[in-house]
Amino acid sequence: MSTSGPFSSTTAFCVKCGSILPLLQDFGSVKCYACAAIYDADSFSNIKFSYTIPFNTVSTLNNDNILNLDNPDGPVVERKCPKCGSDRMSYATLQLRSADEGQTVFYTCVSCKFKETENS
Structure with missing residues (x-):
């Protein structure tokens, strides 16, 4: 991240205030809603997200x-x-x-x- 601050973050959180950052838009930068820190798109190029959604098994009646x-x-x-x-x-x-x-x-x-x- 280009802005330094008290927080260290490798995900989409602001390093200045710790707030979650909005999604990267087509404009090439991200602006923190809370403290107005600006991050360029290159700061997020190595971040990968993976989601796992667990489902309960379905029992059948007989x-x-x-x-x-x-x-x-x-x-x-x-x-x-x-x-x-x-x-x-x-x-x-x-x-x-x-x-x-x-x-x-x-x-x-x-x-x-x-x-x-x-x-x-």
Whole structure:
């Protein structure tokens, strides 16, 4: 980087103030929004970025794991099943609605595999 300062940086951070720098434009230089330090495009020629996006594995349901009563689908809570009357149900939660609304809880009966949902 062409400007010296209290910070040392090999990525897209300003060495004067430590702020993240904007993306390099077609103008040939980058100007820090916070302290107005200017860096020429050659300062960024050796920087390489690599991104890794991890994904969860998808489990598939089949008759073997649907009917397996010894292996619940998730954590088990004391909740009465409206279908068979069992007092053990497993649950999973997802945020299906807006971020400012509660999550949706999916319950599965450990005995009969009856499923119900609750918006919390």
